[in-house]
Amino acid sequence: MSQVLGKPQPQGEDGGDDEEEDELVGLAGYEDGPGSSDAELDSGPEEGVLDFSDPFSTEVKPRILLMGLRRSGKSSIQKVVFHKMSPSETLFLESTNKICREDVSNSSFVNFQIWDFPGQIDFFDPTFDYEMIFRGTGALIFVIDSQDDYMEALARLHLTVTRAYKVNTDINFEVFIHKVDGLSDDHKIETQRDIHQRANDDLADAGLEKIHLSFYLTSIYDHSIFEAFSKVVQKLIPQLPTLENLLNIFISNSGIEKAFLFDVVSKIYIATDSTPVDMQTYELCCDMIDVVIDISCIYGLKEDGAGAPYDKESTAIIKLNNTTVLYLKEVTKFLALVCFVREESFERKGLIDYNFHCFRKAIHEVFEVRMKMVKSRKAQSRLQKKKGTTPNGTPRMLL
Numbered sequence: 260m261s262q263v264l265g266k267p268q269p270q271g272e273d274g275g276d277d278e279e280e281d282e283l284v285g286l287a288g289y290e291d292g293p294g295s296s297d298a299e300l301d302s303g304p305e306e307g308v309l310d311f312s313d314p315f316s317t318e319v320k321p322r323i324l325l326m327g328l329r330r331s332g333k334s335s336i337q338k339v340v341f342h343k344m345s346p347s348e349t350l351f352l353e354s355t356n357k358i359c360r361e362d363v364s365n366s367s368f369v370n371f372q373i374w375d376f377p378g379q380i381d382f383f384d385p386t387f388d389y390e391m392i393f394r395g396t397g398a399l400i401f402v403i404d405s406q407d408d409y410m411e412a413l414a415r416l417h418l419t420v421t422r423a424y425k426v427n428t429d430i431n432f433e434v435f436i437h438k439v440d441g442l443s444d445d446h447k448i449e450t451q452r453d454i455h456q457r458a459n460d461d462l463a464d465a466g467l468e469k470i471h472l473s474f475y476l477t478s479i480y481d482h483s484i485f486e487a488f489s490k491v492v493q494k495l496i497p498q499l500p501t502l503e504n505l506l507n508i509f510i511s512n513s514g515i516e517k518a519f520l521f522d523v524v525s526k527i528y529i530a531t532d533s534t535p536v537d538m539q540t541y542e543l544c545c546d547m548i549d550v551v552i553d554i555s556c557i558y559g560l561k562e563d564g565a566g567a568p569y570d571k572e573s574t575a576i577i578k579l580n581n582t583t584v585l586y587l588k589e590v591t592k593f594l595a596l597v598c599f600v601r602e603e604s605f606e607r608k609g610l611i612d613y614n615f616h617c618f619r620k621a622i623h624e625v626f627e628v629r630m631k632m633v634k635s636r637k638a639q640s641r642l643q644k645k646k647g648t649t650p651n652g653t654p655r656m657l658l
C-alpha cells in the first residue's frame with residue numbers, strides 16, 4: 260500500500276475566507292472540548308447543568324438520550340465515539356451517578372446533545388420530571404448488554420419506550436444490542452432475533468405496535484458502534500436527502516464507486532450516496548481518517564504546536580493493492596469527503612476535482628441556509644424572552 264498525504268498547512272493567509280468558514284460551520288476547533296463552541300449559538304445552560312425546559316436549545320440541537328441498565332456500556336460508547344478513548348481504557352470508567360449532558364458540536368450537522376443517564380437512577384420517581392426530558396428528545400438510545408441476562412433490560416426498555424412515546428410520539432427509538440464482541444456470529448443473530456421478538460411482542464401486548472424500534476448490533480471494539488451512531492445521527496439531520504442527492508450527483512458524474520461525508524472528529528458519517536454501505540469500505544474510510552489525522556498531528560503542526568491537524572489543505576490519496584484508490588478531501592472545517600475510486604477512473608482526477616469543487620460549494624450553501632435559520636430562531640427566542648416575565652413574575656414590558 261502506498262500513500263501520499265497532503266500535509267495540512269497552517270491557516271491564516273486568507274483570513275477573510277477563514278472567517279467566513281467559521282461563520283458557516285460556526286463551531287468548535289478540532290482541539291476544543293465538547294460544547295466549547297456553542298456559547299455563541301446557545302445561550303442555554305452550562306455544560307452539565309440540567310435545563311430540560313429550553314425549547315430553543317432542543318430545537319436547534321436535537322437531544323439524544325443514552326439509557327440502559329447499569330454497566331451496559333453507555334459511558335463507554337460516549338467516550339469511544341466522541342472522545343477518542345481507546346476501548347480498553349473504558350474498563351476503568353467509574354459508574355455514572357448523575358445525568359451528564361454533553362454538547363457534541365464538532366460539525367454544524369453533528370450538532371446535538373447527548374444525555375447519559377446513570378443506570379441506577381429511578382427514572383420514574385414522581386419527583387423526576389421525565390415529561391420534560393422526553394419532550395425535547397430526538398432519539399432515545401437504549402443500550403442492552405448482550406453478554407448479560409437481558410430480561411430485566413427488556414422490561415426496562417418497554418417501560419421507558421412506552422412512557423416516552425406517551426409524551427413525544429416523534430422520538431426515534433434505537434436499541435443498541437451491545438458488547439456483541441463476546442458473541443459468536445450465530446449467537447449474535449440469535450440474540451438479535453430474540454430481543455427483537457420479545458421487545459415487539461411486549462409492545463404488541465400493550466397495544467402499541469405502532470412504536471417502531473430500530474435494532475443495531477454494537478461493540479466498542481470494532482466499527483459497529485460508529486456505524487450505528489451514524490445511522491442514529493443521520494435520522495436527526497433534516498438536510499439528509501439534500502446531502503444524499505448531492506453525493507449521488509457527484510459520484511455518478513465522476514466515476515466514483517462510493518462516497519462518504521464524514522465528521523472527522525467522531526468518524527460518524529453524516530451522509531453517503533444511495534449505493535449500499537459495505538462495512539469493510541466504511542472501516543477503511545475510518546482508518547484513512549485516523550492515518551491522516553495521526554500523520555498531521557505528528558508532522559503537520561508547527562514546533563510550538565500551532566496549526567490544526569485538519570484544515571482546508573487536508574487531502575490524502577491512498578492506493579490500495581486491489582486497484583482501488585481512497586481519496587480524502589476537506590469539505591468544511593469539520594467534514595471530509597472520503598471516496599472509493601477505481602484506478603482507471605482516478606486517471607481523470609481533474610474531472611473529479613472539478614466536480615468536487617462544485618459539490619463543496621453546494622454543501623457550503625446548505626450550511627449557509629442552516630446558519631441563517633439558526634440565527635433567526637435565536638433572534639426570535641431572544642424576542643420572546645424579552646416579552647416574557649421577570650423571575651419574580653412581573654411582565655418585562657412593564658419595567
Ligand SMILES: Nc1nc2c(ncn2[C@@H]2O[C@H](COP(=O)(O)OP(=O)(O)OP(=O)(O)O)[C@@H](O)[C@H]2O)c(=O)[nH]1
Pocket residue numbers: 327328329330331332333334335336346348349350351352353354355356376377378379437438439440441477478479480
Ligand atoms: N466487551 C465489551 N465490553 C464493553 C463494551 N462497552 C462497554 N464495555 C465495558 O462495560 C463496562 C461498563 O461500561 P460503562 O460505560 O461504565 O457502563 P454504563 O452503562 O455507563 O454504567 P453506569 O455508569 O453504571 O450506568 C466497562 O467495563 C466497559 O469496558 C463493549 O462493546 N464490549
